[in-house]
Amino acid sequence: MLFICLEEIVLITTQNMSTILKVNNLTKTYNTDSNPLTVLNNVSFSLNEGDTFSIVGSSGSGKTTLLGLCAGLDRVSNGSVELNNIRLDDLDEDERAALRNKYVGFVFQSFQLIPTLTALENVMVPLELRGEKDAAKTAKDLLNRVGLENRHHHYPTQLSGGEQQRVSIARAFSNRPKILFADEPTGNLDEATSQKVEQLIFDLNKEAGTTLVMVTHDLELAAKTQRVLTLKGGKVISDVVN
Amino acid sequence: MQKINWLLKMAWRDSRRNRGRLILFISSIVLGIAALVAIDSFGENLRTDIGNQAKTLLGADIAISGTKAAESTTLALFDSLSTEMSTRYDFASMVNFPKQEKTRLVQVIALDGGYPYYGKFNTVPEYNEAQFQGGQHALVDKAIFTQFKIKVGDTIDVGEASFKVIGEIISVPGRSSIGSAALPSVYIPMAYLAKTQLVQIGSRVEYSYFLKTPETENPDSIAQFLKPQLEKKLLRAETVASRQAGVSRAFDSMNQFLNLVGFIALLLGCLGVASAVHIYIKDKLSTVAILRCLGVSGRQAFLIYLIQISIMGLIGAILGAILGGLIQQILPIIFQEFLPIENITTAVSYTAMGQGIIIGVVISILFALLPLLGIRKTSPLRTLRASFEESDSRFDPAKMLVYLLIALFVIGFAYLQIGDLIASVIFAVGVFLAFLILVAVAKIVMFLVRRFSPVGWSYVARQGIANLYRPNNQTLILIVTIGLGTAMIATLFFIQGLLLNQVALTGEGEQPNMIVFGIQPEDKNAVATLAKDYELPLLQQVPIVTIRLEKINGKDKKAMKQDSTRKISRWVFNREYRVTYRDTMTDSEKIIKGEWYGDMNDKDPDKIYISLSDRIADAMEAKIGDELTFNVQGVRMKTIVSSVREVDFTRMQTNFFVVFPTGILEEAPQFNVLVSRVPTMEVSAKFQQDLVKQFPTVSAIDISQILESVEDILNKVSFVIQFMAMFSILTGILVLISSVALSKYQRIRESVLLRTLGASRRQILFINALEYFALGALATLTGLLLSFIASFLLAIFVFQITFVPNLWGSLLVFIVITGLTVFIGMFNSREVLNKPPLEVLRSEI
Structure with missing residues (x-):
């Protein structure tokens, strides 16, 4: 492993390939009943296309908040986030939704499949939103790719946890995203299933050349990414390139 | 696209x-x-x-009617304008049914000519004009057939004459059955009316003339042409068009x-x-x-x-x-x-x-x-973040x-x-206020339960009560829906009960329950003696004089009509007033303005002080000191308003809009009314039969007859109201079912979790039952409170009756709606109780 200081990483990443995600002095503060609560404090980093990146830290360190801000699911209090060179804080909710549909894929710890849609329909949603004509064919191919050939027409409640997460992965890659955000993707799965799911994410990521941003508790999984950012109390305490 | x-x-x-x-x-x-x-x-x-x-609504092209018979010149005019004409006299009278040994107040209708010219009398057996007019025959309303079980061929006594019943009236053009339920009709041929000796001076008779006009003439033009002459004779004309407009x-x-x-x-x-x-x-x-x-x-x-x-x-x-x-x-x-x-x-x-x-x-x-x-x-x-809320x-x-x-x-x-825009706004504001009150109750309940949660109770009781305020609670939505539904349904139910009670209460206790009317002055003492023979108390003996109003402060109807500053109802000039004279007030009235003058004997004969009821004073816009000119059977009489009385018109006794002092009307043509109390229906029947035999022109009505008629009418009306209310009640129940059924999704995961943690079937049942009972009870109580307010306002301002809260009815509504809420809630929970937890979670997305 090669340890280098944070400033050098920023310099290295910005000098080379084209930047897909740029986080600048990002701060997030919540107004609570008593005092304002800062959950992220002055976080900066940037990622190039195709990078794999993980955010680790203990519970309450601000990992999920950072992921949500990077994906445009929430608004920053200070600083900025640029996704594919577009400043997210300049966009309204619907513009950010359109941006997500175009560039972003998601994998969640609790799968977040739409319970009223079949596996196939869940995967088709991002494609149909983009107005793609062969949505069904693409979605079927993806479901076959993740090993769910016989589960196309099953509803989420009829699938196991591992199967649900595979549907979720197929959906995340369906719109050929430039960046994939994964929030504890194996957090709800047993070890054997976790390994299969991890493998699937990394394989598909490689095939599609997608940038991967992953929040995890699992340091072994984090070690499989090119770069690991560690948070504590909302601050970056280390940024390591593997 | x-x-x-x-x-x-x-x-x-x-x-x-x-x-x-x-x-x-x-x-x-x-x-x-x-x-x-x-x-x-x-x-x-x-x-x-x-x-x-x-x-067929009118039965003729033109109908002319009034409380005075048309003179021969007027009849000649009618005759010249029509191709055919029929005459009809209507009046209320006692009729004796000898075979059944019963008497009853009915509407006697004497008829001649070929009326109806349009439509037909629907009778059993079929109506035959020649047969009807050809002898002392009577057609009797189906209500009487049902009540007294009479048959075609029976004989009935109308006044001094007997008539053979030749048919049962099912329907008559232009008359609704509900009208005959109040006062059923007996039709007799006009030729035999005189034999009954019922139409005498002072009798209250409605005289009608039905004209069939030539097809080439427009009946409305004829009616318009007749109008000025008819107004002078106190008659009014109706045509098919005006009747149709009125019915519409x-x-x-x-x-x-x-x-x-x-x-x-x-x-x-x-x-x-x-x-x-x-x-x-x-x-x-x-x-x-x-x-x-x-x-x-x-x-x-x-x-x-x-x-x-x-x-x-x-x-x-x-x-x-x-x-x-x-x-x-x-x-x-x-x-x-x-x-x-x-x-x-x-x-x-x-x-x-x-x-x-x-x-x-x-x-x-x-x-x-x-x-x-x-x-x-x-x-x-x-x-x-699953817990995130915007x-x-x-x-x-x-x-x-x-x-x-x-x-x-x-x-x-x-x-x-x-x-009516104002009424619509009031309706909307009422609904909105009811909604706000229910929201406030729900919020207060949640606050109070949270603040004073019973710490010492068992876990399941605390859990059931805590469900009222915990996240995903259904308190607000269920209290509002169940409460508003209860308020609407209970208001209909209460008002119906109030109206029925009002009639039933009238004859209770020591209140009078019989009125004998149409007593000629010469029969007054004899009728009183007959009543005493039956040991009936003479609660009131009241003389009645029929008069008309001509002028208010010197202005007649026409002048008043032209005065745009006054909005006097037209009927105050058109109606006949039945007035009495006495020196004391009755216990159903009290003076609210001015001073009571009971006796004129020692006072200035040019100043006749009269008393008005508050309602008629309002309708006439009359104040104390105003001058009212009456026509007392042809004699013009100027009077001064000296007092205004509040009168309880709901009492079964004689009440009057206008009361004269003694010493003025004693010599005017009049008849008398006797008010009494009969102990039983048997005594009432026997007394009435004797009365009709001895005094054919006298009529009697007792509370049981009124109750019977009113109950019959109210039963029909309330059936219609109940039928319509059924939509509200069924919708309310459906809303209740859907609210409670949908709310199960709020609780299902939690109940399954409790099952997984080892909660017994009984414990979950108790938690759910307690929550639904609390919700149902609170919502129903609030709804009932709202319906009390609505019923009170409707009773006082719309129906003008006393509001008495129906506590047993409320208890019934409370038990039914709360019970229904708990039942539906429990019914919906059965799945959680009977199926394995995982199966429930998988099926309930």
Whole structure:
């Protein structure tokens, strides 16, 4: 492993390939009943296309908040986030939704499949939103790719946890995203299933050349990414390139 | 276009696993729409039928009537203007049924000529004019046939003459059955009227003349030509057109009332829509958050569910319209008693169905919009944090617009039904206030339970009570829906009871229960002696004089009409006043203005001080000191208003608008009334028979007869009201079922979790039962309180009767609605109790 200081990483990443995600002095503060609560404090980093990146830290360190801000699911209090060179804080909710549909894929710890849609329909949603004509064919191919050939027409409640997460992965890659955000993707799965799911994410990521941003508790999984950012109390305490 | 297709596709896909819930949503509006469509179709058919059968409403081209017989010159004029003419005299009199040993007050109708010229008497056996007019024959109303079990061929005594019953009257052109229920009719030929000796000076008779005009003449022109001459003779003319307009107006009012009852059902349905969609959408927010993550805009997410709701609203409205079309087939049967026309058509009104469908869709969307609007602001962050909730504090103009549209809809729709803007606003404000009170009660309950949670109770009891305020509680929505439904249903129930009680109370205790009237002055003492022979108390013996009002402060009807500053009702000049004279007041009246002058014997004979009741004083706009000029059987008499009395007209005794002092009217033509109390119905029957035998012109009526008639009428009216209220009650129950059934989704995960943690079936049952009991009880109690307020206001201001809270009725409503809430709640929980936890979670998405 090669340890280098944070400033050098920023310099290295910005000098080379084209930047897909740029986080600048990002701060997030919540107004609570008593005092304002800062959950992220002055976080900066940037990622190039195709990078794999993980955010680790203990519970309450601000990992999920950072992921949500990077994906445009929430608004920053200070600083900025640029996704594919577009400043997210300049966009309204619907513009950010359109941006997500175009560039972003998601994998969640609790799968977040739409319970009223079949596996196939869940995967088709991002494609149909983009107005793609062969949505069904693409979605079927993806479901076959993740090993769910016989589960196309099953509803989420009829699938196991591992199967649900595979549907979720197929959906995340369906719109050929430039960046994939994964929030504890194996957090709800047993070890054997976790390994299969991890493998699937990394394989598909490689095939599609997608940038991967992953929040995890699992340091072994984090070690499989090119770069690991560690948070504590909302601050970056280390940024390591593997 | 592609976007719309996708939205439609998503709306359909998403609905697949939720059809059961969506059916509950549409069920709320089906009955409301059905009621509206049925009533509108019925109204439309009725208007058409009134138009088609217009001539049979009157039975002639022109009907002229008044309380004075037309003189020979006037009759000659009528004769010259018509091709055929019939005369009819109507008056109330006692009729004796010797075979049955019964007497009864009836409307005696003496008839000559070929009336009716349009339509026909519907009798059994069939009416034959020649047979009827050819002897001392009588046609008797079916109500009397039923009451006294008389048969064709029986003999009845009308005054001094006997008549053979030759037929049972089923219906008569222009008269509704409900009218004959109050005072059934006996028809006799005019030629034999004199034999009865019932028509004497001072008798109250309605004289009618029916004209058949030449086909080349316009009856309305003739009526217009006759008008000035008839007014002078105190007669009035009616033509087919004016009768049709009058009947249409009367039935428009009836239709408005029915529509208002239907509207209440619809409002309950709206409430059902709002609550069902609220709970449905609450469950959908996680799906919306996922869609937002995947790139769906707030507007698109909103549209997906709006499409779903609109389609379900459309299906509900169509089902409602079809049901309304079916119900409409039976409405004529229910309302037949109230209608003066026969064979009402039951054609399907496509206009009414179309309107019903549009209204159904509009209300579904309008009342679903409030919960639906929340979708637009659903944050995708919910996918990362399940507990995330959007702050709802910001002012939302769209929500304000929806509130405004709902208010406009309620006022606008009520206006369409009532036709009075102020009444519509009052109605809308009333509903809104009731809504606010229920919201306040729910909030206070949640606050109090949270603040004073019973610490010492067992876990299951605490859990059941805590469910009232914990996240995902259903307190607000259920208290509002159940409470408002209870308030509407209970108000109908209470008012009906109050009206029936009012009549029943009249004859209780030591109150008088018999009135003998039409006693000629020479029979006064003999009648009193007969009463004493039967040991009946002489509670009141009252002389009655018939007079007319000519002038108020020197101005006659015409002058008053021209005075635009005064709004005196026209009827104060047109009616006949039956007045009395006495020196003391009765216990049913008290002076509210001025001073009582009872005796004129020692006072200035030019100053006759009279007393008016408050109602007639208001109608005349008369003040103390005003001069009223009366025509006392041809003698003009100037009087001065000296006092205004408040009179309890609901008492079974003689009450008067105008009371003269003693010493003025003693010599005027008059008759007497005797008020008494009979101990039993047997004594009453025997006394009345003796009375009719000895004094044929005297009539008697006792409270049991009035009660019988009023009960008969009220039973028919209340059946109609109950039939209409059934829509509200059934909708209320459906709203209750859907609210409680949908709320199970709020509790199901929790109950399953408790089951998983080892809670017994009994414990979960108890927790759920306690929560539903608390909700049902609180909502019902608040609803009852609201219905007390509404019934009190209606009783005092609309029906002008005393409000007595119906405590047993309230207890019944409380038990039924609370019991129903607990039952439905428990019924919905059975799945959680009977199936393995995982199976429940998997099936209940």
